Amino acid sequence: MALLEIRGVGKSFRGLRALDGVDIDVQSGSFHGLIGPNGSGKSTLLKAIAGAHFADSGSITFAGRDITRATPYERARAGLSLKFQITAVLPEITAYDNILLAAQSGESLTSLLFSRRRRALDDEVWSLLERFRLADRAHDLAGDLSHGQQQWLEIATALALKPKLLLLDEPTGGMSPQERRVTGELLEPIKSDCALVIVEHDLHFIRDICDRLTVLDQGKVLDQGDVESIQRSAKVQQVYTTRV
Amino acid sequence: MSDTRTAPGSSKPASRRRLPTGVLPLVEGTTLLVAIAVPFVFAQRTDLVTLATNVLILSLLAISFDLCWGLSGIMSFGQALFFGVAGYVIALVGRDLEFSELWGTLPLAVLVGLVLSALFAAFLLLGRRPPTTIFVALGTLTGSYAAERLVSGWQYVGAGNGLSSVKLLKIGAYEFVEGTAFYCLALAILLLVYGGARYLKRSQLGLVLAGMRQNEERLAFYGYRVQLFKALVFSLAGGVAGLGGALYSYHQGFIGPGNMGPGLSTAAVIYCLFGGSGTIIGPILGTAVVEVLSYVLADIDAIKRIWPVILGGVLLIVVMFQPRGILGLFVSERERIGSYGVRRKDKG
Numbered sequence: 001m002a003l004l005e006i007r008g009v010g011k012s013f014r015g016l017r018a019l020d021g022v023d024i025d026v027q028s029g030s031f032h033g034l035i036g037p038n039g040s041g042k043s044t045l046l047k048a049i050a051g052a053h054f055a056d057s058g059s060i061t062f063a064g065r066d067i068t069r070a071t072p073y074e075r076a077r078a079g080l081s082l083k084f085q086i087t088a089v090l091p092e093i094t095a096y097d098n099i100l101l102a103a104q105s106g107e108s109l110t111s112l113l114f115s116r117r118r119r120a121l122d123d124e125v126w127s128l129l130e131r132f133r134l135a136d137r138a139h140d141l142a143g144d145l146s147h148g149q150q151q152w153l154e155i156a157t158a159l160a161l162k163p164k165l166l167l168l169d170e171p172t173g174g175m176s177p178q179e180r181r182v183t184g185e186l187l188e189p190i191k192s193d194c195a196l197v198i199v200e201h202d203l204h205f206i207r208d209i210c211d212r213l214t215v216l217d218q219g220k221v222l223d224q225g226d227v228e229s230i231q232r233s234a235k236v237q238q239v240y241t242t243r244v
Numbered sequence: 245m246s247d248t249r250t251a252p253g254s255s256k257p258a259s260r261r262r263l264p265t266g267v268l269p270l271v272e273g274t275t276l277l278v279a280i281a282v283p284f285v286f287a288q289r290t291d292l293v294t295l296a297t298n299v300l301i302l303s304l305l306a307i308s309f310d311l312c313w314g315l316s317g318i319m320s321f322g323q324a325l326f327f328g329v330a331g332y333v334i335a336l337v338g339r340d341l342e343f344s345e346l347w348g349t350l351p352l353a354v355l356v357g358l359v360l361s362a363l364f365a366a367f368l369l370l371g372r373r374p375p376t377t378i379f380v381a382l383g384t385l386t387g388s389y390a391a392e393r394l395v396s397g398w399q400y401v402g403a404g405n406g407l408s409s410v411k412l413l414k415i416g417a418y419e420f421v422e423g424t425a426f427y428c429l430a431l432a433i434l435l436l437v438y439g440g441a442r443y444l445k446r447s448q449l450g451l452v453l454a455g456m457r458q459n460e461e462r463l464a465f466y467g468y469r470v471q472l473f474k475a476l477v478f479s480l481a482g483g484v485a486g487l488g489g490a491l492y493s494y495h496q497g498f499i500g501p502g503n504m505g506p507g508l509s510t511a512a513v514i515y516c517l518f519g520g521s522g523t524i525i526g527p528i529l530g531t532a533v534v535e536v537l538s539y540v541l542a543d544i545d546a547i548k549r550i551w552p553v554i555l556g557g558v559l560l561i562v563v564m565f566q567p568r569g570i571l572g573l574f575v576s577e578r579e580r581i582g583s584y585g586v587r588r589k590d591k592g
Contacts, residue, residue, distance in 0.1 A: 076467030
């Protein structure tokens with residue numbers, strides 16, 4: 001059974017069909033890329049998976065549980081973690097505290113009140129800060145970090161939730177080529193921790209890190225398969241004649 | 245990129261060291277010293293000790309608002325409701341049951357504030373959809389106004405005249421009359437509440453509140469039940485307001501409709517914003533400055549009639565041009581928000 005099963009998912013906004021009967025399977029430990037032209041429904045699908053909005057039709061099953069109508073809170077507790085397209089780090093607290101906040105999300109109320117796990121989580125937070133090259137900015141307010149660092153912080157924060165499936169919406173958006181290369185290196189090791197669904201416009205980036213790709217066009221699945229088969233796909237080449 | 249330099253005398257990388265302590269502890273220490281000195285300095289001025297006691301009691305109301313807005317982002321325009329209702333309840337308990345023992349009435353006041361605010365939280369905060377700031381502000385304001393109107397026409401609770409001759413607060417045979425004894429009691433209670441609020445702010449739960457204040461939607465995606473946390477803090481703040489209301493009722497010997505209405509609710513907002521929201525000490529300073537200014541201006545014959553206008557103007561200027569309050573002049577934004585990691589001494 002796949003970790004994530006999307007069956008016939010549809011979503012409309014004021015009559016505009018953003019998603020139309022989308023079927024996708026994501027296996028445990030795989031890196032699954034969602035690509036497609038602007039307005040093809042990639043971000044809408046990611047948000048429907050994370051619970052930012054509900055699908056109008058179809059079903060989403062995660063780890064054997066139907067989460068189609070589950071709240072974001074319930075989905076996060078089930079093991080889904082989302083990095084938004086627009087950076088959503090909390091700007092008024094430090095980079096350290098952003099990660100701690102995510103890392104402690106599974107704690108009970110009394111544990112939070114008496115700060116019982118603060119020391120236990122400290123090493124975990126520093127480990128993520130160091131892994132994402134943010135250790136020297138740990139005590140700086142997240143709002144003062146560069147755009148690229150905020151993107152890394154958000155990925156680190158999403159990973160601090162120890163998700164089974166990480167959803168990344170354009171993680172390299174606005175980054176320099178150097179930062180994109182580093183981001184790819186940073187993402188590679190997480191394969192052992194969780195599965196990944198990634199929306200990205202940089203096709204070279206997504207081709208380098210993903211095992212499987214789903215191509216969306218006008219809210220529908222145009223094609224899906226491994227990277228090589230997608231590169232050879234005539235249907236996809238029609239859409240991306242010169243880009244894949 | 246990562247800073248792995250080792251700090252002198254430490255095995256930890258330099259980046260793991262905590263930032264130096266700022267000015268907030270200094271402000272807290274100075275405020276405490278001033279508060280302790282008041283009954284000695286003004287030993288011959290009962291009126292000033294009474295004013296200072298009033299400041300301490302109203303500070304509880306200001307802290308209750310700071311817990312809501314400054315720490316958690318809940319805009320409550322009705323904190324006086326919990327203050328006033330608890331004040332009425334202990335006045336009635338004194339009148340009808342002839343009971344005013346400290347060990348029974350003050351916990352009762354906390355409970356009244358807590359339960360009433362929990363009921364409001366259930367209605368305003370725990371709906372299917374997260375409420376907007378305006379919805380909560382108007383909901384609490386309406387509750388405060390409705391309660392004021394209700395008691396204004398209710399003969400059992402003294403209608404528009406309120407309840408006067410409230411029994412004195414006592415422990416056994418000892419009665420707390422206004423003056424140094426009541427001041428010390430109010431100070432002890434305020435210190436207790438302040439310590440609790442400060443602890444809450446610096447705990448891991450405080451970090452959740454700080455996150456909630458900035459982006460509650462984000463916290464839902466982290467797996468936090470944001471509305472439950474809000475309801476919890478709102479109820480806790482209601483308990484603090486209730487405690488303040490009981491002390492006010494005992495200290496003044498009176499409680500009236502105005503003590504639960506929008507007027508006092510707005511005053512709580514002003515105390516907090518004037519002093520500096522989210523700092524806990526700021527609302528206490530704000531209360532002190534506003535109340536002392538009111539006292540002084542109201543006593544000057546030339547401006548006796550227009551002092552509320554002058555005070556209003558001063559407050560407007562502060563809120564418009566110094567939105568972090570008077571404390572924002574000395575305390576950086578970075579320090580106001582604080583940090584939540586392991587303290588160096590804890591790491592050993």
